[in-house]
Amino acid sequence: MKILVCVKQVPDTNEVKIDPVKGTLIREGVPSILNPDDANALEAALAIKDTEPNVTVSVLTMGPPQASEMLRECLAMGADDAYLLSDRAFGGADTWSTSNTLAAGIRKIGDLDIIFAGRQAIDGDTAQVGSQTAQRLDVPVVTYVQDIELQGDKVIVQRQMEDGYELIEVATPCLLTAVKELNEPRYMSISNIVNACKKEITVWGHEDINLSPENCGLKASPTQVFRSFTPASKGKGEMLNGTVKEMSTSLISKLKGLHVI
Amino acid sequence: MAVKIVAEKCKGCSKCIDSCPFSAIVMENKIAVIGDACTGCGVCVDECPFDAIEKTDETVKKDLSDYKGVWVFAEQREGQIMPVVIELLGEARKLAAEIGTEVSAVLCGENVDSMTDELFAFGADQVYFADHPELKNYRTDAYTKVIKEAIEKFKPEIVLLGATHIGRDLGPCLAVKCDTGLTADCTKLEIDPEDKKIRQTRPAFGGNLMATIICPNHRPQMSTVRPGVMDKAEHVPGRKGKAIKLDVSFEDNEIRTKIIKMVKETGELASLIDAEFIISGGMGLGNPDGFELLKNLAEKLGGTIASSRACVDAGWIDHSYQVGQTGTTVKPKIYFACGISGAIQHLAGMQSSDYIIAINKNENAPIFEVADYGIVGDLYEVIPTILEELNRSS
Numbered sequence: 001m002k003i004l005v006c007v008k009q010v011p012d013t014n015e016v017k018i019d020p021v022k023g024t025l026i027r028e029g030v031p032s033i034l035n036p037d038d039a040n041a042l043e044a045a046l047a048i049k050d051t052e053p054n055v056t057v058s059v060l061t062m063g064p065p066q067a068s069e070m071l072r073e074c075l076a077m078g079a080d081d082a083y084l085l086s087d088r089a090f091g092g093a094d095t096w097s098t099s100n101t102l103a104a105g106i107r108k109i110g111d112l113d114i115i116f117a118g119r120q121a122i123d124g125d126t127a128q129v130g131s132q133t134a135q136r137l138d139v140p141v142v143t144y145v146q147d148i149e150l151q152g153d154k155v156i157v158q159r160q161m162e163d164g165y166e167l168i169e170v171a172t173p174c175l176l177t178a179v180k181e182l183n184e185p186r187y188m189s190i191s192n193i194v195n196a197c198k199k200e201i202t203v204w205g206h207e208d209i210n211l212s213p214e215n216c217g218l219k220a221s222p223t224q225v226f227r228s229f230t231p232a233s234k235g236k237g238e239m240l241n242g243t244v245k246e247m248s249t250s251l252i253s254k255l256k257g258l259h260v261i
Numbered sequence: 262m263a264v265k266i267v268a269e270k271c272k273g274c275s276k277c278i279d280s281c282p283f284s285a286i287v288m289e290n291k292i293a294v295i296g297d298a299c300t301g302c303g304v305c306v307d308e309c310p311f312d313a314i315e316k317t318d319e320t321v322k323k324d325l326s327d328y329k330g331v332w333v334f335a336e337q338r339e340g341q342i343m344p345v346v347i348e349l350l351g352e353a354r355k356l357a358a359e360i361g362t363e364v365s366a367v368l369c370g371e372n373v374d375s376m377t378d379e380l381f382a383f384g385a386d387q388v389y390f391a392d393h394p395e396l397k398n399y400r401t402d403a404y405t406k407v408i409k410e411a412i413e414k415f416k417p418e419i420v421l422l423g424a425t426h427i428g429r430d431l432g433p434c435l436a437v438k439c440d441t442g443l444t445a446d447c448t449k450l451e452i453d454p455e456d457k458k459i460r461q462t463r464p465a466f467g468g469n470l471m472a473t474i475i476c477p478n479h480r481p482q483m484s485t486v487r488p489g490v491m492d493k494a495e496h497v498p499g500r501k502g503k504a505i506k507l508d509v510s511f512e513d514n515e516i517r518t519k520i521i522k523m524v525k526e527t528g529e530l531a532s533l534i535d536a537e538f539i540i541s542g543g544m545g546l547g548n549p550d551g552f553e554l555l556k557n558l559a560e561k562l563g564g565t566i567a568s569s570r571a572c573v574d575a576g577w578i579d580h581s582y583q584v585g586q587t588g589t590t591v592k593p594k595i596y597f598a599c600g601i602s603g604a605i606q607h608l609a610g611m612q613s614s615d616y617i618i619a620i621n622k623n624e625n626a627p628i629f630e631v632a633d634y635g636i637v638g639d640l641y642e643v644i645p646t647i648l649e650e651l652n653r654s655s
């Protein structure tokens with residue numbers, strides 16, 4: 001069985017700070033990490049490899065050359081091989097373009113039984129690339145997957161809903177997007193780290209995956225960023241003073257004055 | 262793809278004219294000219310003995326002016342229209358008024374014709390509805406097919422979907438099938454006063470940055486819209502509109518997933534979005550029993566409790582109570598943040614509450630930056646005192 005996991009290197013948005021003077025995003029010193037949901041997707045693939053015979057797990061990313069660091073991390077967690085789609089022409093891609101490029105890469109790798117993606121990447125938070133890649137590959141997709149059980153050439157998954165879940169049956173090949181609740185990602189192991197250093201990462205540009213530059217990156221993206229800005233903060237209100245009792249009375253009289261209670 | 266004549270190479274032999282299946286080529290001054298009937302099929306390119314006809318890469322652009330009207334995906338679950346649909350209809354009416362166009366809802370399900378009146382009452386001028394047993398519950402393949410066909414046939418200019426677990430599954434698939442862009446999880450929509458195109462604003466980088474996205478050359482312009490953000494449409498009982506039935510048929514194996522069962526775990530979801538008073542607790546509660554104290558205040562005010570993600574991760578409370586970027590967006594009259602530090606991802610889900618009251622031991626907690634009223638203190642002292650005072654004064 002062949003499994004592929006789409007992974008993305010993202011800035012750790014917990015560490016992103018806003019420059020208080022310029023009001024812009026400070027990116028320097030912000031560590032790059034494996035997107036959290038993608039770590040869950042990779043763990044799901046590795047868990048299948050742990051229990052089933054003859055499973056290979058590949059990881060695929062589209063990104064700049066330094067994304068290979070993250071791919072090494074995935075190899076060190078236990079992935080068998082890694083593919084990096086890297087080309088100037090891929091830059092500035094929206095989800096339309098990203099899914100087009102990933103799908104071309106996946107076609108070239110070929111013969112996959114399960115493709116995993118994360119539900120959403122924390123830089124853009126769009127949660128679109130997984131579904132869109134599946135549409136381009138013409139395979140069924142289940143998003144928000146929080147539990148997986150293999151049954152021959154079928155997969156039984158739990159799809160998380162706002163108020164519970166749906167139990168869904170889908171035949172392979174299929175694409176599944178993972179949520180945090182799916183599992184607890186493993187750490188890298190020493191032996192895998194050693195192996196990961198010896199492995200070659202396959203790097204492909206647009207010609208390798210038969211895409212013309214017009215069909216990737218910014219050029220092919222239907223959506224464009226018109227402008228970006230830091231959200232206006234609501235502005236600090238009033239700090240109440242005094243004893244707990246005084247503060248409580250003052251709060252209640254203020255709220256009554258505003259006719260909200 | 263299109264074709265063009267390279268005038269220097271054309272010898273006027275007229276072979277291309279005979280080859281053209283669409284009679285689109287004429288001869289002018291002994292040089293071939295491609296006319297309006299050309300479909301870009303390329304037959305002539307191979308026929309020309311002098312390589313005087315070339316394919317050009319410039320794709321035949323869709324005529325954007327064919328696309329009209331604002332559509333709302335009328336998501337229903339078990340025969341109930343989702344609350345976000347009413348918010349979308351409210352927003353769609355505003356956008357449509359600015360463009361000078363109509364609002365339509367698109368509804369899929371089984372025995373849904375009874376729901377059309379409700380959609381008219383909430384402002385839809387038209388309802389396109391698809392009625393089929395296979396559409397009873399949402400499934401990606403089935404809904405994508407039906408709505409994609411409707412979009413191709415009726416050509417809406419704008420399509421809005423709720424950013425629910427269903428809308429965020431359907432939207433991306435539709436966008437690829439209709440070959441257009443999609444902006445996820447929007448919190449603000451505006452019409453550009455000049456070109457009448459839509460500007461879609463959404464949070465990115467965990468809410469640290471806002472981005473305004475446009476989709477200039479593709480139609481429809483599509484967005485998923487975060488529930489709980491837009492104002493609800495006005496309900497006008499008896500308002501009428503036009504119901505248009507969509508043709509639906511499925512081939513064997515066209516719908517590639519099967520729902521074995523649907524499991525409900527909580528029923529609190531709607532009450533969080535609609536609540537006027539929310540008493541929300543964070544790690545400062547120290548233990549799950551702390552929510553009992555918050556419940557007392559919630560009951561007193563006629564509201565509900567909620568929580569930060571940290572408490573959900575700790576297993577203190579169910580995910581459906583979580584407020585924030587990866588939880589629910591709320592805008593109650595009053596939001597009490599008790600023992601919540603105020604991480605950006607939490608603020609993303611409650612910042613537009615009418616009044617925010619923060620109770621926190623740490624006077625430097627970021628939550629105070631967004632609070633209308635701040636109380637520095639131990640929530641286990643402050644909340645019981647507030648309760649006492651409320652009881653005394655009422």
Ligand SMILES: Cc1cc2nc3c(=O)[nH]c(=O)nc-3n(C[C@H](O)[C@H](O)[C@H](O)COP(=O)(O)OP(=O)(O)OC[C@H]3O[C@@H](n4cnc5c(N)ncnc54)[C@H](O)[C@@H]3O)c2cc1C
Nearest residue numbers: 543544545569570571585586587588600601602607622640
């Ligand atoms: C991708 C991503 C998505 C996320 N999405 C969300 C989301 O949707 N919603 C969300 O909430 N978070 C989200 N988070 C997590 C967020 O970053 C914070 O970790 C979380 O909100 C912190 O929760 P907290 O404020 O309850 O806990 P803490 O940060 O631990 O804060 C506890 C606070 O309680 C105060 N305190 C302690 N004891 C008392 C007491 N007795 N009385 C009064 N105050 C007391 C402390 O001073 C402190 O300020 C997300 C994170 C990531 C990376």
Ligand SMILES: Nc1ncnc2c1ncn2[C@@H]1O[C@H](COP(=O)(O)O)[C@@H](O)[C@H]1O
Nearest residue numbers: 006061062117118120121126127128129
């Ligand atoms: N550049 C990329 N390379 C590989 N996978 C990606 C890329 N962008 C997105 N994905 C995958 O698609 C998921 C959803 O991403 P997004 O739609 O950007 O939120 C991610 O969790 C990844 O699994």
